[in-house]
Amino acid sequence: MTTAQEQVNRILEAYKERTINRVFLVACGGSSALMHPSKYFIDREATTITAEVYNSNEFIYRNPSTLGSDSLVILCSHKGKTPETTEAAKFAKGKGALTVSLMYVETAPLADESDFIVNYSWAPPGQLDAHPEIANYAILYRLTMGLLAVKEGNKKYEKLVQSLDSLSTVLNKAKEQSLENAKAYAQAAKDEPVIYTMASGVNYGIAYSFAICILMEMQWKHSHAIHAGEFFHGPFEVLDKDVPFILLMGLDETRPMEERALKFLKEHGEKLLILDAKDYDMSGIDEEMKGYLAPLLLNFVLRVYAVELAAATGHPLETRRYMFKVPY
Structure with a gap:
């Protein structure tokens, strides 16, 4: 099976082949919440690229006039079965956008409507993912920080990759520190x-x-x-x-x-x-x-x-x- 990082690397190569000036971050619910840190990063760091977060259904109904062949649309659905998000991917491809979708399963309807997918790792709430460096938030950062690295020479991507190597240790310590307080709360x-x-x-x-x-x-x-x-x-x-x-x-x-x-x-x-x-x-x-x-x-x-x-x-x-x- 292709690893998540190999999937990311292929997408970074695809970025090089296209003009990208707008990023649309599209999902529902918790997957939509996932998008906000990466929008914040692009807002803070990008000089030529803008980013917006959309609910999947509203993305279609609102039909942004700036969506087109110079757009990157990143979508997420945990199991790749959210109907609204699958339709949003199909809609974006119909507008000529590059579509990249995140999910933790290998095959799903959303994958069928996307140019690229990344399979992130996942653990149930409260459990430490064995590979938090390729969990959903980390993968989305790899895709957005990687975009700015490719298109604008931003140096944060290298620092991200290095920092993610320490994430498991950081989270383990945080769990030990939080557990008794969590029980009391x-x-x-x-x-x-x-x-x-x-x-x-x-x-x-x-x-x-x-x-x-x-x-x-x-x-x-x-x-x-x-x-x-x-x-x-x-x-x-x-x-x-x-x-x-x-x-x-x-x-x-x-x-x-x-x-x-x-x-x-x-x-x-x-x-x-x-x-x-x-x-x-x-x-x-x-x-x-x-x-x-x-x-x-x-x-x-x-x-x-x-x-x-x-x-x-x-x-x-x-x-x-x-x-x-x-x-x-």
């Missing part, structure tokens, strides 16, 4: 009907994923992902000493917004879970990459909390009411 929060999550910048997608996939989909708790920059423009009115908030604090340029939110949360709230990337050992990660890789760390820590929360609530993460069970 789960006992404290298991009966809460609503939990809000908040972050900004490169970490916002992680907060969004935890809110909609873990709390809403897998735990049937009311939740909403709040951007830290938007917190003071309406959402802070729901805060009091009885309303739980999770705040993610990263290492990227938007951290001051999270720090501002933290100050207010501490002044007016009590049920707070603060997960700060600064508190974890990221030895082996290049200094210039720590901000970009903090979401991979925080996402894994959140999954440790998710497993403990599911154990405390007695509601397995695999239990669904509608998904895969009724027509929709």
Whole structure:
């Protein structure tokens, strides 16, 4: 079987053969949340290329006028079976775009509609992937940082590849550090009907994923992902000493917004879970990459909390009411 890195290398070679000035990051749900760190990277680093994140269905309905032969469309579906994402790939190819799709299976409908695929590694929530350096977030970074390396000579790709070699050690340490706190939090929060999550910048997608996939989909708790920059423009009115908030604090340029939110949360709230990337050992990660890789760390820590929360609530993460069970 072709390895994920070999698949990535083939795609990087394909980049060389095409003009690419726009990147469309297209998916649904947790796979859509996956896209936000790479958009942040392109926004920060690119000089000639722009990036946008789209829900798969809206991508088709909105029909961006800039989508064409100079576009790269990167899609993701965990099992490659999401109908909207498969249709989005077909739609993008019909517009002449280069289509690259991520999934953890080898064959799927999405693969049939894509120019290239990458099979990332995957482990259930809370478990450390045996190869986090080729898990979904890491693969997407390889594709987007690799694009800027090929097209603009950006040096971050080399630093990414080197840093990812240390990711397994970083995540193992983070799990050891987080486990007891996660157990305590789960006992404290298991009966809460609503939990809000908040972050900004490169970490916002992680907060969004935890809110909609873990709390809403897998735990049937009311939740909403709040951007830290938007917190003071309406959402802070729901805060009091009885309303739980999770705040993610990263290492990227938007951290001051999270720090501002933290100050207010501490002044007016009590049920707070603060997960700060600064508190974890990221030895082996290049200094210039720590901000970009903090979401991979925080996402894994959140999954440790998710497993403990599911154990405390007695509601397995695999239990669904509608998904895969009724027509929709």
